[in-house]
Amino acid sequence: MTGVRNGEAVVRVENLHKSFGALEVLKGIDMEVDKGEVVVIFGRSGSGKSTLLRCVNFLEDPTSGMIEVSGVRLEGGHRTKGKREQVRQLRIKAGMVFQSFNLFPNMTVIGNVIEGPVTVKSIPEADARAIGLDLLDKVGLADKADEYPIRLSGGQQQRVAIARALAMEPEVMLFDEPTSALDPELIGEVLAVMKSLATDLHMTMMVVTHEMGFAREVANRMMFFHEGVILEQGTPDEMINHTKYPETKKFFEAVL
Amino acid sequence: MGAGETRPPAQRPTNRLEGMAQASARVPFKLKVAVVWIVIFVILAFLFNAADFDTEFMRSRADFVLKGLTYTVIIAFAGIILAVLMALIGSLGRLSRNPIAYGVSGFYTSFFRGTPLIVQLFLLAFALPVIVGNLGLPQSIEDLLTLDPFIVGIVALGLNYGAYMTEIFRAGIQSVSHGQSEAADALGMTYGQKMKRVVLPQAFRVIIPPTGNEFIAMMKDTALVSFIGVSVEQSEVFRRAQLAGVEDFNPVEAYLLAAGVYWALTAVFTFFQSRLERRISKGYVRGAPTAAPKGTNIVSVSGQGSSGGDLPMVVDEGVPGPELGGQGH
Numbered sequence: 001m002t003g004v005r006n007g008e009a010v011v012r013v014e015n016l017h018k019s020f021g022a023l024e025v026l027k028g029i030d031m032e033v034d035k036g037e038v039v040v041i042f043g044r045s046g047s048g049k050s051t052l053l054r055c056v057n058f059l060e061d062p063t064s065g066m067i068e069v070s071g072v073r074l075e076g077g078h079r080t081k082g083k084r085e086q087v088r089q090l091r092i093k094a095g096m097v098f099q100s101f102n103l104f105p106n107m108t109v110i111g112n113v114i115e116g117p118v119t120v121k122s123i124p125e126a127d128a129r130a131i132g133l134d135l136l137d138k139v140g141l142a143d144k145a146d147e148y149p150i151r152l153s154g155g156q157q158q159r160v161a162i163a164r165a166l167a168m169e170p171e172v173m174l175f176d177e178p179t180s181a182l183d184p185e186l187i188g189e190v191l192a193v194m195k196s197l198a199t200d201l202h203m204t205m206m207v208v209t210h211e212m213g214f215a216r217e218v219a220n221r222m223m224f225f226h227e228g229v230i231l232e233q234g235t236p237d238e239m240i241n242h243t244k245y246p247e248t249k250k251f252f253e254a255v256l
Numbered sequence: 257m258g259a260g261e262t263r264p265p266a267q268r269p270t271n272r273l274e275g276m277a278q279a280s281a282r283v284p285f286k287l288k289v290a291v292v293w294i295v296i297f298v299i300l301a302f303l304f305n306a307a308d309f310d311t312e313f314m315r316s317r318a319d320f321v322l323k324g325l326t327y328t329v330i331i332a333f334a335g336i337i338l339a340v341l342m343a344l345i346g347s348l349g350r351l352s353r354n355p356i357a358y359g360v361s362g363f364y365t366s367f368f369r370g371t372p373l374i375v376q377l378f379l380l381a382f383a384l385p386v387i388v389g390n391l392g393l394p395q396s397i398e399d400l401l402t403l404d405p406f407i408v409g410i411v412a413l414g415l416n417y418g419a420y421m422t423e424i425f426r427a428g429i430q431s432v433s434h435g436q437s438e439a440a441d442a443l444g445m446t447y448g449q450k451m452k453r454v455v456l457p458q459a460f461r462v463i464i465p466p467t468g469n470e471f472i473a474m475m476k477d478t479a480l481v482s483f484i485g486v487s488v489e490q491s492e493v494f495r496r497a498q499l500a501g502v503e504d505f506n507p508v509e510a511y512l513l514a515a516g517v518y519w520a521l522t523a524v525f526t527f528f529q530s531r532l533e534r535r536i537s538k539g540y541v542r543g544a545p546t547a548a549p550k551g552t553n554i555v556s557v558s559g560q561g562s563s564g565g566d567l568p569m570v571v572d573e574g575v576p577g578p579e580l581g582g583q584g585h
Contacts, residue, residue: 091441098442
């Protein structure tokens with residue numbers, strides 16, 4: 001796979017700044033993610049990679065800059081009442097998968113998956129259920145539909161979380177360290193599902209991860225975050241084998 | 257040392273005290289507690305007898321006093337419903353970043369927790385009509401705000417308990433992990449949808465047991481309503497006891513009767529409350545992720561002691577896509 005940009009950007013980030021108090025975590029990020037592209041974002045902890053992802057769907061309010069997801073374009077800065085509704089519209093187009101899964105423990109597996117379509121999109125429950133079961137089948141958990149999340153392993157929970165995000169038919173999927181909380185033997189099943197999203201569904205994906213095997217195989221583009229800026233980006237081959245920066249090289253030495 | 261001297265001394269009691277201690281250890285704790293209760297009741301019965309109470313009076317007026325139970329329970333139920341509503345609104349206000357919501361709910365809890373319930377009852381019953389009268393409002397609104405004493409009782413209890421329960425509700429809502437709220441946000445839920453579907457259902461598991469306690473406490477505080485001049489027909493247990501006692505010059509017997517009625521009433525509800533609490537805590541173990549801090553792997557924690565066989569650790573068949581090779585670990 002080569003990182004051919006097709007010019008049809010699903011996500012646009014322009015001059016994004018984010019500060020927590022006096023600490024500036026993102027120092028002017030510009031990037032685009034094209035339709036069907038898989039972008040892996042990596043870097044040291046504290047480099048701002050997760051914050052970027054959380055700014056894209058406004059789980060963090062950007063201090064300044066511009067975010068656009070599938071045509072919904074929003075300025076950073078103070079959140080006003082009118083903006084709240086736009087943020088919601090933007091979030092509907094961006095599916096999010098969290099490090100700690102965050103499944104709703106008070107709902108069954110299928111309940112988790114259809115919650116978005118039924119509550120947010122007002123899709124009739126029977127229709128949503130059919131779609132949900134199909135998605136659970138895709139992530140290999142159709143037989144767990146009526147279980148509660150607590151009865152599932154971490155890897156299974158994360159796959160349900162992926163199905164839950166997919167049920168909203170998002171334009172882009174955001175993965176925030178989706179395998180970091182998993183026991184090593186459970187990581188593979190989650191990565192396999194993510195890979196099938198990319199290869200079978202041609203899903204646009206932004207993935208914050210340290211799984212370099214996954215990046216090498218699935219990513220069209222890799223981005224190295226360092227101290228709040230994108231220090232370097234390129235194809236997995238360019239990044240892993242021919243990096244120009246000592247910081248990137250040092251990082252690879254640590255994780256590979 | 258001779259062989260005969262090696263017998264362990266603990267086998268046989270060395271003195272009478274130790275013998276009693278050993279015998280006592282064989283009696284179940286619950287049985288001992290039952291004996292203690294029986295002894296207390298025997299002493300009370302003796303005192304009751306010695307005091308030479310007018311049992312004929314107690315028997316004859318029991319019906320009249322017991323009729324008040326209906327009103328006691330109505331006041332308590334209506335009061336707790338109002339309190340739950342106030343606590344829900346109050347806690348959402350306390351957790352809001354809207355300055356008006358935060359400020360108003362702060363004033364509410366501060367005033368109603370900072371003044372005695374009996375004072376609030378008197379203010380509502382006697383001061384409010386005066387204030388309303390002096391405002392020069394249209395007669396229809398004045399009539400609306402001039403409350404029946406029975407309603408005043410419900411409103412005062414509801415507002416007072418609602419202020420205390422605001423804190424219970426706030427803590428319950430805050431016990432739901434932030435990740436739950438973020439997951440709901442990420443799906444595009446509105447604030448109302450998020451609260452109704454995700455946060456409150458999980459918070460209620462924490463909120464319901466202490467709310468039951470508040471309800472039981474409120475049933476006893478309904479006695480305060482007797483001070484604001486409710487009609488005889490609508491009077492609750494304590495007021496009826498007072499009336500009966502004054503009428504027949506038997507106040508002590510009347511109060512004893514009232515105490516017995518309240519005690520029986522709360523005993524019944526405490527029984528149901530503790531059953532409810534046990535049922536909820538059972539469910540809570542299974543639903544443990546609500547209390548787990550963000551980032552912890554819930555399954556690996558809770559799966560240890562319980563039915564671990566239900567947690568397959570292998571990749572299920574049916575995961576689409578070929579196996580991933582060369583994961584760089």
